[in-house]
Amino acid sequence: MSKFKKKKDGGIPAVNTAALPDIVFMLLFFFMVATVMRQNTLKIENNLPFADQVEKLDKKDLVMYIYAGKPSENYKQFGNQAKIQLNDNFADVKEIASFIAAERASKREELVPFLTTALKVDKEANMGLIGDIKQELRKVNALKINYTTKKGSVFGRD
Amino acid sequence: MAKRASPEVNAGSMADIAFLLLIFFLVTTTIETDSGINRKLPPMEESEEDVVIKQKNIFTVLLNGKDQLLVEDELMELKDLRLAAKEFLDNGGDGSCTFCKGKKDPASSDNPDKAIISLKNERETTYKTYIAVQNELVAAYNELRDARAQSLYGKSFKEMEDNYKDVNWPGNKEKLKGQIDQIKLDYPQKLSEVQN
Numbered sequence: 001m002s003k004f005k006k007k008k009d010g011g012i013p014a015v016n017t018a019a020l021p022d023i024v025f026m027l028l029f030f031f032m033v034a035t036v037m038r039q040n041t042l043k044i045e046n047n048l049p050f051a052d053q054v055e056k057l058d059k060k061d062l063v064m065y066i067y068a069g070k071p072s073e074n075y076k077q078f079g080n081q082a083k084i085q086l087n088d089n090f091a092d093v094k095e096i097a098s099f100i101a102a103e104r105a106s107k108r109e110e111l112v113p114f115l116t117t118a119l120k121v122d123k124e125a126n127m128g129l130i131g132d133i134k135q136e137l138r139k140v141n142a143l144k145i146n147y148t149t150k151k152g153s154v155f156g157r158d
Numbered sequence: 159m160a161k162r163a164s165p166e167v168n169a170g171s172m173a174d175i176a177f178l179l180l181i182f183f184l185v186t187t188t189i190e191t192d193s194g195i196n197r198k199l200p201p202m203e204e205s206e207e208d209v210v211i212k213q214k215n216i217f218t219v220l221l222n223g224k225d226q227l228l229v230e231d232e233l234m235e236l237k238d239l240r241l242a243a244k245e246f247l248d249n250g251g252d253g254s255c256t257f258c259k260g261k262k263d264p265a266s267s268d269n270p271d272k273a274i275i276s277l278k279n280e281r282e283t284t285y286k287t288y289i290a291v292q293n294e295l296v297a298a299y300n301e302l303r304d305a306r307a308q309s310l311y312g313k314s315f316k317e318m319e320d321n322y323k324d325v326n327w328p329g330n331k332e333k334l335k336g337q338i339d340q341i342k343l344d345y346p347q348k349l350s351e352v353q354n
Binding site for chain 1: 169173177179183184186192193195196198200221282285288289292300
């Protein structure tokens with residue numbers, strides 16, 4: 001009997017996992033720092049197009065976001081044409097003016113001229129909708145716009 | 159009771175807690191894109207006076223509903239657009255532009271200051287193509303400005319702009335601003351969009 005017992009003792013020693021929490025904490029801190037909580041829940045598909053001549057948007061608090069794209073899977077009842085989303089809801093083109101006014105009112109007065117409108121538009125959307133948005137933005141004199149894109153080549157990717 | 163070693167806290171489950179938090183952040187993380195092509199819309203007030211621009215100074219880019227590109231009345235592939243735009247802008251037909259390296263073709267633009275790119279799209283054009291065209295046109299301007307900056311100041315235009323934005327840059331910002339403005343003046347970005 002003793003023969004067998006001895007063999008068992010000579011097995012591989014357990015791996016030391018004492019450093020595991022450190023590694024996990026390191027990852028945790030990375031994600032905590034890198035995380036930006038989403039401001040809006042998207043109800044649309046938002047696959048941004050690619051471009052390589054991009055400039056960075058600094059001063060995130062001075063950006064107004066206008067989303068556009070096809071309603072996503074859960075909101076199919078709103079049709080399959082590209083729609084505008086402001087804050088958390090679908091919106092009509094006419095509502096952009098009041099949205100801009102509300103955004104402006106929420107900022108300090110001296111910062112209002114620096115506000116930029118970021119258009120986050122799905123790449124499959126058509127230009128008619130964007131033309132309408134741009135026209136509406138011109139009416140309320142919000143002339144600084146930014147077509148938000150991903151960084152990458154414009155060729156060859158779909 | 160004088161000195162008793164305090165019992166060690168069992169930290170075995172710390173890893174579990176950390177994992178839990180890690181997974182939460184992994185799931186909620188969306189790396190937000192915050193870069194794009196900056197544009198300025200034209201103001202609303204209509205200036206009634208008609209500006210007369212010679213046809214040869216306008217570079218028309220037409221995008222139809224099937225995402226086809228018509229440049230100066232000829233079909234063109236997207237990949238050729240950047241070069242065509244550069245040739246047009248850098249043409250220097252009237253000889254007043256001393257730094258232009260173009261062909262000096264009298265049938266094309268007079269000088270970069272007069273050259274205008276006109277972009278027209280239809281309602282059915284997809285956004286992806288529109289952005290690609292915008293990107294190529296901006297790239298044409300940027301490449302020309304880069305070349306100009308290299309020959310004048312020995313660094314690229316992008317580098318100069320980055321330096322200008324960088325708070326820790328040690329050089330003279332006033333001078334740099336002047337240099338940037340000079341290049342912008344040499345190759346002004348005149349990109350107009352036709353309303354439809």
